[in-house]
Amino acid sequence: MKATSRIRRILPPLVFGVAFLSLWEGVVKGFDLKPYFLAAPSKIFEQFFKNFARIWEATSVSGTNALVGLIAGTVFGVAMSFALSRYRFLGELVTPLAIALNAIPIFVLVAVLNNMYSITSEIPRRIMVSLVVYFIVLVNVAKGLTQVQSTHVELMKSYAASDFAILRKVRVPNAVPYLFTALKIAAPVSVITAFVSEYFGGSQNGLGSRITSNIANSKNAAAWAYVLGACLLGLTFYAVSIVLESAASRGGVASKTNNNK
Amino acid sequence: MSAVQVTGVSKIFNQGTAKQVDALIDVNLTVEPGEFVSLIGPSGCGKSTLLRLIANLLEPTTGSIMVNGKSASQSRLDQDYGMAFQQAGLFDWRTVAKNIELPLELKGWDKDKRAARAQEMLELVKLPEFAELYPWQLSGGMQQRIAIARALAAHPPLLLMDEPFGALDEMTREYMQGELLRICAETSTTVVFVTHSIPEAVYLSNRVVVMSPRPGRITDLINVNLGAKRTEDTRAATDFFTGITAVREALRGTHADHANAGAVRGVEDR
Amino acid sequence: MFVLSIVLVVALWEMYKVVGPQDGGKLFGAGVLPRSNDTAMPHVWTMLSRYGRPEVRGSDKRVWLVVLEGAWFSLRLSIVGFLLGSSIGVGLSVVMSRFRIVERGLLPYLVVSQTVPLIALAPLVALWGGKLHIFGFEWPRWFSAAVLGAFLSFFPIAVGTLRGLASAPAAAVELMESYAASWKQILLKLRFPSAIPYMIPAFKLGASGSVVGVVVAEISTGLKGGIGRLIIEYAREATADPAKVFTAVFGAAALGLTMAGVIAISDVYLMRNRPKETT
Secondary structure, eight states: OHHHHHHHHHHHHHHHHHHHHHHHHHHHHHHTOOTTTOOOHHHHHHHHHHTHHHHHHHHHHHHHHHHHHHHHHHHHHHHHHHHHHHOHHHHHHHHHHHHHHHHSOGGGHHHHHHHHSOTTOSHHHHHHHHHHHHHHHHHHHHHHHHOOOHHHHHHHHHTTOOHHHHIIIIIHHHHHHHHHHHHHHHHHHHHHHHHHGGGGSSOOOSHHHHHHHHHHTTOHHHHHHHHHHHHHHHHHHHHHHHHHHHHHTTTSOOOOOOTTO | OOSEEEEEEEEEESTTSTTOEEEEEEEEEEEOTTOEEEEEOSTTSSHHHHHHHHTTSSOOSEEEEEETTEEHHHHHHTTOEEEEOSSOOOOTTSOHHHHHHHHHHHTTOOHHHHHHHHHHHHHHTTOGGGTTSOGGGSOHHHHHHHHHHHHTTTOOSEEEEESTTTTSOHHHHHHHHHHHHHHHHHHTOEEEEEESOHHHHHHHOSEEEEEETTTTEEEEEEEOOSOSOOOGGGGGSHHHHHHHHHHHHHHHTTTGGGTTTTOEEOOSOO | OHHHHHHHHHHHHHHHHHHSOTTOEEETTEEEEOOOSTTTSOOHHHHHHHTTSBSSTTOOOBHHHHHHHHHHHHHHHHHHHHHHHHHHHHHHHHHHHHOHHHHHHHHHHHHHHTTSOHHHHHHHHHHHHHHOEETTEEOOHHHHHHHHHHHHHHHHHHHHHHHHHHTSOHHHHHHHHHTTOOHHHHIIIIIHHHHHHHHHHHHHHHHHHHHHHHHHHHHHHTOTTSHHHHHHHHHHTTTTOHHHHHHHHHHHHHHHHHHHHHHHHHHHHHTTTSOOOOO
16 A cells, blocks of 8 residues: 555654654753753744744845855756766866865865955855855766766667767766756755855854854754754755656656765 | 475465465475485476575475474574575675685684684685685686585585576586585585576486476476486486486476376386 | 866966956856955965964964864864764664664654754753763863764764665575574674675765864864864954965865875775775
């Protein structure tokens, strides 16, 4: 039965979640913990609905930054991977850089970027997100475009197909699952990067700054209400990427992974 | 005491549902110590299932299985048998010698005894120089020989094999068959051998158990009278071809009416 | 090749300084072009030479020493965070591998936990840590940063290890069962060795995650001594002393590369006897 298997899948996380929240509430009430120490879930929800308008506003600022960065990063990443698949030497140039950048806490560049732009600009955050997304997309899609089964390429060559035809008919379809793998990673990462970029100064309208200021003012429950907004934003981005993936791979293969990074 | 005693065994998967599979129905088989018995039949006849039941990797739905005079599960716990599959299944991260030592490690043997036994097994399969190499450095046939060495490492009285030579080329296959007979003669091991190949079954066995599907059951038991010593010349012997023909006909079901009647077919020319 | 790409980046930087608008500009109506004057984008050699000069006017300490000490401080924290995170990650994956119901119930939350912004967690962890006294174990302030590092590193490690543990071929598991091996024996002798090729990329992600966690924690809790704090401080002085912030940024980069290097070395060691993969 499809219905029962769906229930079986949802039930464990649901049970865990409810149990966890109840435990949390119980601990706060039971030990009579002060709000600055640990806020109760009930208080957090209260604050969430009370401040909903402001949370929404802050979420849209951070969310827009994340979205712009996500789109820009994906576009440039895909474009660059096409170039990489065409000109192998580019790959040799870019790959070591990509590997190195993967290892470093790249978001610290925001400190530098803030300097290069005006103080009210959201551009440094968007560039930061684009940069991070760019490399994720680049690594995955390039792999998808280049790592095709040699038998497929040989077959196309036996049909005297041009390089462009091989690209269209073999490489691109092969790369589509890799693109979605990249998006599933990049979507939540773009949200987190958007927040983290807000610590380094500059405009104070986003979720990150709101959370920090609330904590600084010891308004813990309110801070966590903003955190809830942040989680919801991240989950939304992730959910959208999953929906896009299933829409695109109707009847196709599930996303492939880059497990030899 | 027989090496393997299968009595009234049935194995039914997904019983009572729409997906029910009658893998084996009412199977009876006795294997005497030192015998080499092959199970042969088309896909779905239950030969691999029967092997796994003997190995206690599956439980029978009805009936009982005794191995070496004990229950199948006790035999497994006592490691009374060794198993070999079509994929050699050696661990890539262990040397050849350490691969052979695996069952001994699990039984708690100490280091020196294990190493000595592994070396002994390597001599048996004639690959002593390869002890410190890694499986991926060996050819397919060699890997299978190591797998056999591993299966026999604890000197079990019984060897269970599931198409172990299926992935090898024909020449290597014939060579491995000869080697297997030699090894089993030296160690006096009883063998239950699942195969798809009629010549292989006839060449190796004292008896060939012919099975058929839907439901899985034994339809024929064919004695192979090629004598105890089999050599490369045996492959050209008339008796060899008679045996092959007998098995082939049994598989075609031309003698289906004799199924389970206990009729045993001799292969000599009379 | 790597050197070549660095040279290329430097060349692009300097080129932009030559052609770019001094006070920033608009492209298609949006203010996307950064300022290229010396305050906003110092020359590369200015950045490099800044290492050699004193940190603060009147102090004897050179910048490179300060940055090095900061990076070393954060490196030690990252290592602690990484070790903590890997223990938790591997432990969780073993539990999830053993009990499928735990995997199904817990995994979605582990995914969600990674979207919770660290800024919210960091001060909380510091606060709780201050109140915690387990068996006389005093919770030093720096430990909170390590805990955040562990928080960001445990997830990729847990996921990668779980996949790796599940990757043991069914035939090999059957073989072990035919030896009447216990679940623990199968785990140690089969599943973990099969998991290693999956764990290594997971550990790489975990290592960089730990660095990110530590740096963010340093920034949000104001922890003195680490590279995160240095970056914020120098960023504030950026209008007066533009090259200084770059020195700290490069320091952070070096930090990340060191962690990655350590993992890469263990990669070579752990996979030394395995068949080489053909890409």
